[in-house]
Amino acid sequence: MKKIIALVLVAVLAFAFIGCAKTADTGEDALKIGVILVGDENEGYTYAHIEGIKGAMANLGITDDQVIWKYSIPEDETCYDTAVDLAEQGCSIIFSNSYSHQSYMVQAAEEYPDVVFCPATGDTAAVCGLDNVINFFPYTYESRYVSGVVAGMKLKELMDAGTVTDPYIGYVGAYPYAEVVSGYTAFFLGIKSIVEDAHMDVIYTNSWFDMTKEAEAANTLMSKGCVIIGQHADSTGAPSAVQAKLDAGEVHYSIGYNVDMLSVAPTAALTSAQNNWSVLYTDILTAFINGEDMKADYSGGYNEDAVMISALGESCAEGTAEKVEEVIAGLKDGSLHVFDTATFTVGGETLTSSTFDFSTMNADYTAVQYEGPTEECIFDGYFHESEFRSAPYFALRIDGITELS
Numbered sequence: 017m018k019k020i021i022a023l024v025l026v027a028v029l030a031f032a033f034i035g036c037a038k039t040a041d042t043g044e045d046a047l048k049i050g051v052i053l054v055g056d057e058n059e060g061y062t063y064a065h066i067e068g069i070k071g072a073m074a075n076l077g078i079t080d081d082q083v084i085w086k087y088s089i090p091e092d093e094t095c096y097d098t099a100v101d102l103a104e105q106g107c108s109i110i111f112s113n114s115y116s117h118q119s120y121m122v123q124a125a126e127e128y129p130d131v132v133f134c135p136a137t138g139d140t141a142a143v144c145g146l147d148n149v150i151n152f153f154p155y156t157y158e159s160r161y162v163s164g165v166v167a168g169m170k171l172k173e174l175m176d177a178g179t180v181t182d183p184y185i186g187y188v189g190a191y192p193y194a195e196v197v198s199g200y201t202a203f204f205l206g207i208k209s210i211v212e213d214a215h216m217d218v219i220y221t222n223s224w225f226d227m228t229k230e231a232e233a234a235n236t237l238m239s240k241g242c243v244i245i246g247q248h249a250d251s252t253g254a255p256s257a258v259q260a261k262l263d264a265g266e267v268h269y270s271i272g273y274n275v276d277m278l279s280v281a282p283t284a285a286l287t288s289a290q291n292n293w294s295v296l297y298t299d300i301l302t303a304f305i306n307g308e309d310m311k312a313d314y315s316g317g318y319n320e321d322a323v324m325i326s327a328l329g330e331s332c333a334e335g336t337a338e339k340v341e342e343v344i345a346g347l348k349d350g351s352l353h354v355f356d357t358a359t360f361t362v363g364g365e366t367l368t369s370s371t372f373d374f375s376t377m378n379a380d381y382t383a384v385q386y387e388g389p390t391e392e393c394i395f396d397g398y399f400h401e402s403e404f405r406s407a408p409y410f411a412l413r414i415d416g417i418t419e420l421s
Contacts, residue, residue, distance in 0.1 A: 047305065049083045050102030050110035052095060052117060056087040059225050060274035061250040065113045065136070068293025075298045076305070091116030099124035103131045109304050111297070112136065114224075115195070115407075118151075119379050125149045132310065134300060136293075137195065139407040140376045142312040143388040150310055152296045153406040155317030156195075157202040158347055159289040161354045163271050163325050164206020165343050166287045166336055167244045170269055171211050173333035174243065179267055183207075185216040186237025188247040188254045190224045192419065196248045198401060198408035202354050203246050203271070203289070204417055206343075209359070217242065218419045227253035234258055238268050244286075246271040255281035269331060276326035288326040295322040315406035318347050355399035360414040370394045372409050 051069060055062035073083065084105060086098050095117045102110050103124065109132040112121050118138040125133040125148050134150040135141075141151040167185065174180040185207060189196045200218055207214045219236060221229040230253030234245045238261055245268065247254045258270040259281035270281050272288035296314050303310055316322035328336055346352030357367050374388030391404050401410045413419070 046082055047078065047109075048105070048107045049078070049301075050086070050099070050105070050107035051083060052086045052089050052098050052102070052110065052112035052121075054089060054091065054112075054114035054117065055225065055250075059250055060252070061224065062087075062113060064274045064291060065293050068291075068295075068297050069111070071292075071294025072297035072301055075294065076301055078301070089117070093120065096120035096123050099133065100127070103128045107131065109134065109301070115139075115193075122146065122149055132304060137407055139374075139405055139409075140386055142405055143374060143376060143386040145386070147310070150300060150312060150314065151406050152300060152314040153402065153408070154291045154293070154296060154315060154320075154322040155402055156289065156291055156323060157198050157354050157401055157408065157410070158317040159291070159323035159325055160199045160202035161206040161347075162340055162343055163246070163287055163289040164203040165209060165339060166206075166325065166328065166332060167203070167246065167269070167271050168207040168210025168214070169333040169336045169339055170286055170331070171207065171214065171244060174267065175211065180243050182241060182243075183211045183214040184241050184243055185214055186234065186240070186242030186245045187216055187218045188230050188233040188237070188245065188249050189218050189220045190249050191222060192220055194411040195408045196220075197413070198410035199248045199289075200246065201360075201410060201412070201414055201417065204414075205354060205359055207244075208416070209343075210339075214416070216417045218417060220419070221249055223249075225250040227251040227256075230254045231257040235261075238266070243267060244269045244271060247273050250274060252277060252280040255285055259284040272326070278327070278329055281329075283329070283331050285329045286332050287328050290324050290326055292322050292324055295320055313406035315402050318344055353398035355401055355410060357394060357398055360416075362412055362414055364415065367394055367399075367412070370399060370412060372404070374404060374409070 053062045057063045089095050089098050111134045113136045115137045118135040121133045121135040125146050132148045137153050138151040141149045187200045204216050219233040230249045230251050234254040234257040245258050255270040255272050255277040258268045261268045262284045269286050270284045277285040370393050371390050372393050373390045375384045376386045378385040393399050
């Protein structure tokens with residue numbers, strides 16, 4: 017789309033969306049949005065994005081005929097072809113929801129400078145030199161921490177009753193990426209805020225979505241004695257496996273991700289860490305529609321209602337709801353920081369410094385593709401996660417957590 021058309025479009029829509037609650041212009045020049053999804057509504061992570069986009073549509077008066085959905089798009093050249101197709105169909109802003117879509121989205125952005133490309137969970141927008149690439153990711157580590165508090169409350173209840181003597185936790189992770197490491201560390205620190213001597217093992221499935229592998233990993237962890245199983249994987253495999261063990265008389269409970277797991281684990285599921293993607297989709301689309309300067313990264317946490325946990329399950333410990341409210345209040349007012357350096361050690365030492373190089377690598381990780389700054393991430397007594405970019409970069413391996421694979 018030519019630049020002059022895009023500018024006219026923005027001007028028209030800025031008027032139409034005053035107050036972000038008016039009905040969108042559905043005429044010939046109406047906003048058209050492209051959406052590239054790695055899965056469909058049957059996969060928890062993608063379902064959360066679908067709900068987020070629909071929430072933004074409702075907030076902004078965007079109608080169904082203004083959105084072109086592309087489901088189950090693999091993380092290869094198909095993504096580039098899909099992005100080009102959406103641009104050619106007149107989409108002026110295009111979203112994708114998988115990290116591995118990012119390089120193909122950037123490739124398309126180079127060729128269509130008047131279209132804005134928004135790869136979720138990406139890390140190159142601020143360093144790739146293109147002002148039409150945007151990354152976004154909520155402060156998932158905050159809801160991970162809160163879900164860890166829920167797990168810690170249950171663990172303490174079991175230990176106080178003498179039902180459990182070893183505060184041993186398991187975690188099913190997809191890949192050993194910073195996104196996963198940041199999340200499981202936050203989860204563990206939430207548990208440790210309640211049960212100081214807790215320890216945790218992590219098993220990676222090397223897949224974002226594989227019900228069989230996730231169930232197998234959960235079963236392996238439970239066979240080793242893990243009482244509570246957390247997850248950063250997108251299926252219901254782990255919670256279903258935990259429910260089966262609980263039904264068989266063993267003491268195990270589950271903390272899920274993306275969606276409420278009570279439908280598959282009605283008595284085993286305690287809660288799930290969740291993202292309210294509609295907040296970031298609404299923020300990005302509002303800025304785009306109003307013709308504002310777009311940020312390279314969009315993020316937010318409990319203060320922006322961009323993260324949450326699902327409804328507490330019936331098996332949660334007494335007092336959990338009140339404790340959750342207290343912790344969320346601390347996150348909101350800044351009196352509590354998830355990665356407070358006083359709460360963890362690395363190699364037996366309390367950290368006072370941790371730098372991170374925000375350069376990004378090429379697709380096969382053999383060379384730097386985009387040069388970025390190196391920043392000190394620990395100051396004021398805590399690691400400042402997701403402040404220099406939206407995607408997580410906390411990749412420290414803290415004491416008390418063991419990666420089994």
